[in-house]
Amino acid sequence: MEDALDSDGTSNSSITDEEDVSPGLTQPILNSRHFITPGVSKLIFDAIKKKSIPLQERLCVLLFNEIDLALHLDYLTKEDYIIGFEDTGWSRNKNVADTALVFMLRSIYGNWKQPVAFAFHDSPLNQKTLVRFIKTIAKETKNAGLNLIAMICTHADHNVETVDMLLEESKSVVLEGQEVVPIFDPSSLLLSTRNALSEAPLTFKKDGVLKTAKWEHLVKAHEIDRELSNCLTKITKSHLAPDSLSFTKCIQTLSGTFAGFLSTVAGKTGATLPPAATETAELLFFLDRVFDSLNGTMAENAEKPLRGPIRATSPHSKIWSEAKETFKDMDGKGGSWFGKWLRTLDAFEAIKSKMLALGYEAFPARSFHLEPLQNCFDLINEQAGNTPMENRLTCKKFSIFYNRALKAKDMAACRATEPICEPDGLKFLVTIEDLS
Structure with a gap:
C-alpha cells in the first residue's frame, strides 16, 4: 500500500516500530491501482461535501468490521513501496498485517452506502487506534454535512472494550457534539x-x-x-x-x-x-x-x-x-x-x-446492521479466491479490489456467488468520477 502522507502532502516511506506521520486523513496517490490508501480518506469526504443529498437521507450510521488477510509482503514497483505491513494511514510499523479493518457509512433512509476508511493491522487493532478512527470519521462526517446517529460493529471482545472506553469518557458516546448510539450487529x-x-x-x-x-x-x-x-x-x-x-x-x-x-x-x-x-x-x-x-x-x-x-x-x-x-x-x-x-x-x-x-415517525431497523459491509467483503473474497494459498486475500489484493470497487458504478450492487448476507440494494454514494 502507498505511504501515508505527511501534513504537507509529501510521502513518508520509512517503516519504524511506531511512527505517527499525519493527523489521520490521507490524500490520493495519482495514477495508481492503489488510489485510496489506508486511513480516513480526505478525498472521499471532500466528494461527499459536494453531493446534493436530501436532508432525511443525510441521517446515517457508521459500520466497521474486519476481513481476514493472508500474511504476505509485496513490492509495488511503480510506487517503490512494500505493502503488507501494519498501516493505519497515520502510522506504519514492522508488523505484518493479517486483517483489514474497514469503515463504512450508510444512510438510514437513503439508498446509499460509502466506504470511508480502512487500515491494515495485526488483529486485534488496539483500542486507542480504533477510538481515533471513530472520532476522526465522526468529525469528517459532520463536516461533510451528514448526521451520524449510531455505530454498528460485531460483539467481539475488542469491539466491546472500545465501546466501553468511549462510554467511560462521556457516560454516553458523544462524538463531535452528537450522541451516537453503539449497537452490536443483530445478525452476528x-x-x-x-x-x-x-x-x-x-x-x-x-x-x-x-x-x-x-x-x-x-x-x-x-x-x-x-x-x-x-x-x-x-x-x-x-x-x-x-x-x-x-x-x-x-x-x-x-x-x-x-x-x-x-x-x-x-x-x-x-x-x-x-x-x-x-x-x-x-x-x-x-x-x-x-x-x-x-x-x-x-x-x-x-x-x-x-x-x-x-x-x-x-x-x-x-x-x-x-x-x-x-x-x-x-x-x-x-x-x-x-x-x-x-x-x-x-x-x-x-x-x-x-x-x-428528531421528528421522524418511523424508521427501518434493517438500517442498523453490518449487512452492507459484509456484502462488500463477500465480493472481495470471491474476487481473490479463497482456497489455494496463492489466491488468498493479501493486503495488495485487498487494496486493488477496494479501489476497483469505487471505479465501477455498479460494483456496490454486485452479488457474490455464495453471499453470507441478503442483498442490501444500496449504491455507493461516491465513485471514481466524483474523485477526479
Whole structure:
C-alpha cells in the first residue's frame, strides 16, 4: 500500500516500530491501482461535501468490521513501496498485517452506502487506534454535512472494550457534539446463538418454566422432512453443519417455519422426534420474533408487523422488553453473548427515542446492521479466491479490489456467488468520477 502522507502532502516511506506521520486523513496517490490508501480518506469526504443529498437521507450510521488477510509482503514497483505491513494511514510499523479493518457509512433512509476508511493491522487493532478512527470519521462526517446517529460493529471482545472506553469518557458516546448510539450487529448475535446451540443445549424460561433447546432436534427434524414431507425446502445439510458463518442460513434455520415443523412432528405417533423437541421449537419461535423486530424495513407488513417500520405505537418495544427477560435467564455454552443481546435491545430502544425526538415517525431497523459491509467483503473474497494459498486475500489484493470497487458504478450492487448476507440494494454514494 502507498505511504501515508505527511501534513504537507509529501510521502513518508520509512517503516519504524511506531511512527505517527499525519493527523489521520490521507490524500490520493495519482495514477495508481492503489488510489485510496489506508486511513480516513480526505478525498472521499471532500466528494461527499459536494453531493446534493436530501436532508432525511443525510441521517446515517457508521459500520466497521474486519476481513481476514493472508500474511504476505509485496513490492509495488511503480510506487517503490512494500505493502503488507501494519498501516493505519497515520502510522506504519514492522508488523505484518493479517486483517483489514474497514469503515463504512450508510444512510438510514437513503439508498446509499460509502466506504470511508480502512487500515491494515495485526488483529486485534488496539483500542486507542480504533477510538481515533471513530472520532476522526465522526468529525469528517459532520463536516461533510451528514448526521451520524449510531455505530454498528460485531460483539467481539475488542469491539466491546472500545465501546466501553468511549462510554467511560462521556457516560454516553458523544462524538463531535452528537450522541451516537453503539449497537452490536443483530445478525452476528443471532449467528453466535445458533453456533452455541449447535455445540451444547441451551436453557431458557418461558412463562416461568425452565425449558431446554437441543440442536439434535433440528438435525433429526431435517432428516424426517427429507424422508416424508419436504416442507423445509430452504434447509440443506450445510444449514445444520456444526459451525456456520452464513447469516442467511442462520436466519433460515432459526425461523418460524422450522419451529412450526418441529411443533407439528414432535411426539407424534410413529415419529422419532421426542415431545421435548417442542421446547426447541419455542426457542426458535422466540428468536424468530426477536430478529424480525430488529430487521424490519419501511414496508408495512400487516401479517408480520415486526417486519415493518418501528413507530411510537408499533409492537417492537413490547417484544424487546419481553426478550430482555428471556435473555437474562438464558444459559448455554459461551453465554457471554446473552449480555450483548440485552445491550443491543437497549440500544434499539435508545435509537427509537432519538428518532422520534428528531421528528421522524418511523424508521427501518434493517438500517442498523453490518449487512452492507459484509456484502462488500463477500465480493472481495470471491474476487481473490479463497482456497489455494496463492489466491488468498493479501493486503495488495485487498487494496486493488477496494479501489476497483469505487471505479465501477455498479460494483456496490454486485452479488457474490455464495453471499453470507441478503442483498442490501444500496449504491455507493461516491465513485471514481466524483474523485477526479
